[in-house]
Amino acid sequence: MxxxxxxxxxxxxxxxxxxxxxxxxxxxxxxxxxxxxxxxxxxxxxxxxxxxxxxxxxxxxxxxxxxxxxxxxxxxxxxxxxxxxxxxxxxxxxxxxxxxxxxxxxxxxxxxxxxxxxxxxxxxxxxxxxxxxxxxxxxxxxxxxxLPIAPEALPLLLVSKGPKERELASFLVEHFQEYPQHLQWLQELHVQQLQEVLAMKKLTPEQIGLDFEALLALIGKERALDLIGKEQALDFIGKEQALDLIGKEQALDLIDQDQVLENLLRRQGEQWLREQLERRSQPSDEPESE
The missing domain is CATH 3.40.1350.10 (Trna Endonuclease; Chain: A, domain 1)
Incomplete structure (x- = not known):
């Protein structure tokens, strides 16, 4: 889009x-x-x-x-x-x-x-x-x-792409209490850079006042996943929301990759992961016929 x-x-x-x-x-x-x-x-x-x-x-x-x-x-x-x-x-x-x-x-x-x-x-x-x-x-x-990263230039920096995108995302994450409105624009216009900075700083969107559900409603699930990447989405939005968003089958494929599995195990623990996948693998009504 x-x-x-x-x-x-x-x-x-x-x-x-x-x-x-x-x-x-x-x-x-x-x-x-x-x-x-x-x-x-x-x-x-x-x-x-x-x-x-x-x-x-x-x-x-x-x-x-x-x-x-x-x-x-x-x-x-x-x-x-x-x-x-x-x-x-x-x-x-x-x-x-x-x-x-x-x-x-x-x-x-x-x-x-x-x-x-x-x-x-x-x-x-x-x-x-x-x-x-x-x-x-x-x-x-x-x-x-x-342009140098400065509060006065934020309206111009936010509608740009280039070598300073990561620096801009880092600045707004570090000063999220001072520039909450600009952080919302960052979430919409520079999702990939925001995700990378949050992962580097070991923060979740909620910790800096962001609502990932609002992003989904604004730009749609498919575009959000294209921007973030399905692997990163597991780590970015976390817990049950990630598996609900991506789907059980895709999640099973993803967790075969060592890095994603490591992240989930570190954050949620093996027992939680097993329970979530087992719950999602159970039929909702009747068993499927062979």
């Missing part, structure tokens, strides 16, 4: 910055069916914002690439067109009045090209942000997968 990441970005921004930014989705850019992903409007330009939101203009058009897509030169061309259309529609006095952002977890080489859409006067701010001017518009290219 395809996961549409754009609404998550909008909701995370509303959750963390809704008191400082007006956030509009799918902003119409004229009579043609062209829509920018987001428009961010600072409620009070005099109030300081943390990095990287400190790079927002009074108005900022945002083009966001989902984590499995890479930003290309075509995306920079599209962003430039969106900026021109919006500035014309709104009658902005200067292109300096509108900032453009291109957000992606991955950037292809030569996103900016001298013979096409060109980011002039480009300067890097660390490995995550490149600033410049695109046809007169102040522009930021933000590599989400390279």
């Amino acid at each position: 395809t996961l549409y990441w754009h609404p998550y970005l909008a909701e995370l921004l509303r959750q963390d910055y809704g008191n400082r930014l007006d956030i509009e989705e799918e902003v119409s850019l004229g009579d043609m069916p062209l829509r920018a992903d987001l428009l961010l409007i600072r409620r009070d330009p005099e109030i300081a914002l943390p990095f990287p939101f400190s790079l927002l203009g009074e108005r900022t058009l945002v083009e966001y690439k989902s984590p499995d897509d890479a930003a290309t030169h075509d995306d920079l061309v599209r962003l430039e067109i969106y900026g021109l259309l919006y500035a014309q529609r709104e009658g902005l006095p200067s292109r300096q009045s509108l900032t453009l952002w291109l957000l992606a977890s991955h950037f292809r080489q030569q996103v900016s090209r001298p013979d096409g859409a060109h980011l002039a006067e480009a300067q890097a701010m660390g490995s995550s942000v490149t600033l410049g001017s695109l046809d007169g518009f102040p522009t930021c290219l933000i590599n989400l997968s390279q």
Whole structure:
């Protein structure tokens, strides 16, 4: 099942910055069916914002690439067109009045090209942000997968994939009492990394305030098991719930594998495992005919 990441970005921004930014989705850019992903409007330009939101203009058009897509030169061309259309529609006095952002977890080489859409006067701010001017518009290219792990950047980090996913999951697990809402987003968007961190820290979802049943209701059993893996599910959700979820026959296959069997025996004991499998192997009504 395809996961549409754009609404998550909008909701995370509303959750963390809704008191400082007006956030509009799918902003119409004229009579043609062209829509920018987001428009961010600072409620009070005099109030300081943390990095990287400190790079927002009074108005900022945002083009966001989902984590499995890479930003290309075509995306920079599209962003430039969106900026021109919006500035014309709104009658902005200067292109300096509108900032453009291109957000992606991955950037292809030569996103900016001298013979096409060109980011002039480009300067890097660390490995995550490149600033410049695109046809007169102040522009930021933000590599989400390279952003430092910080509370202020959580809305962007949570809609990214890359080398810092495990670090993000670890941060939110360690600070679960401070960021319970973000932890819920992590459970939905980065299940595999959450599971790995919990296993490494020898924690259960319940110990950090998570409800696996809520995840099942939200994204469905099949997707949850695809994300977590059936072997890990035995250890992740534990006890009777795991066997009910996976099914007796699959569980019997799984426990032939040493690691899973070891985990179950360590956590529940041999007697418990025998009782659960025997209970599930008994017919509910009449014995099956041969």
